[in-house]
Amino acid sequence: MGSGRSSGSWGSKSSSKSLPECKEHKCHKPVARFRSKGYSVHCDKHACNFGPGCKFSKRSKNKFCANHSVCAWPRCDTKLLDVEGGDFKYSHVGHTEWYCRDHSCKAKVKDKQCYEPPDKNSQYCKEHSKDFQCKIPKCDSDRDDSERYCKKHHCEVADCHRRTLNLADGEMAGRDKKKCYRHQPCDASRECKDYSLWDSEKIPTKLCANHSKCQFLHGCNGFAQGDSRFCTEHECDQPGCLQPRDVHNSQTMRWCHMHLCSAPGCPDFANGHGHAHPQKCFRHTCQRGDCTEIVKDSNPNSHFCQTHACADPACPSGSTIPGGYCLTHACTIPSCRAPRERGSPFFAYLCRLHGDERLAEQEIHYLHTAAPSRATSRSGSGANSYDSRQIPRIYPGQQYHYSVYRDPAQSAEAGHRYESYDNMERLYRETPRAYWYDRPI
Structure with a gap:
């Protein structure tokens, strides 16, 4: 048996006649x-060095039988003597x-190998697995090296010793099951590498410190970034402005x-000029100087407000004076706010008031310069008496119709002019004819 005989495991030999023969x-x-x-x-x-309990024979040069010379694990052919020695x-x-x-x-008992077979889902035997078992309830896996949890329940972030996140099934959507509550990713965007925040109960939120839930009033599911409280879809497009976009008729601007x-x-x-608030856009801001009033709504072609726009509803030009008309439609008399009398055959560049005044002046001048005419009877017979001179035409009291002026100053000015004209006409009628005929020119 070689090494078997010299191993010292055999006792002294008894009489061969009293012992049974070898079963080989x-x-x-x-x-x-x-x-x-x-x-x-x-x-x-032929006896196996395992001891009396082994009933199998061995080869003469071997120390153990076929069952005890290799690993007892199924389909493992590791030889005992190659590992443990003779x-x-x-x-x-x-x-x-x-x-x-x-x-x-894998446990060591006083620096010696434990030869017990490993327990289920463990690298340790049933006895030692209790000491090296994962601290997660109902988990029979071994702890990861010197950690408290197994590899499955240990946060995969380097130098982190916490357990993986474990929430209710409905709350685990979008969570990383391989990381702890402190290393959950931010859901704002894929580019964000920061970890989400967590509350006092160690339940992580879905956003990091640089992102927050959009606070837009209409139920937005987007995320705000930095100091902003709104997502990019609901934050004002003006650079540097952190205010929410305005909403008109359910439409977001x-x-x-x-x-x-x-x-x-x-x-x-609102890029119009001026310093008034709220401002308007260029299209709706009056183009007169520093005026910040809104343009007229009645005329889409106008670029002036109600005060500085031409009083003509169809004219897009600006007025020469507040509340008046433009150069094309205004009376040419300075400071006059009345429109031109375009239907007049004589003074189309003047308003009705100044046109009537100019016409009256010309009529008076005509009466002063015209030669007296000889009277002619209705029957055709002539009369040559002095008193038969023609009496100048006397116009009945004229009622002047003029536009109603919005400006009190303009209305007072027009009334004063019409009153002056009436007084002049009354003076002309009350003066005897001889005064006008004999008056030197």
């Missing part, structure tokens, strides 16, 4: 006796089977209430 085929040697006071069923040449004894192990280091308990044109329904940016 064609071997008639007596069975071997072990120091443990047991007998093998084989002779010392001095290995099963009595030191205390087990009926030997497992290699890949298939035995591009600008906030400070940067949106204050003209009703206008979606344009």
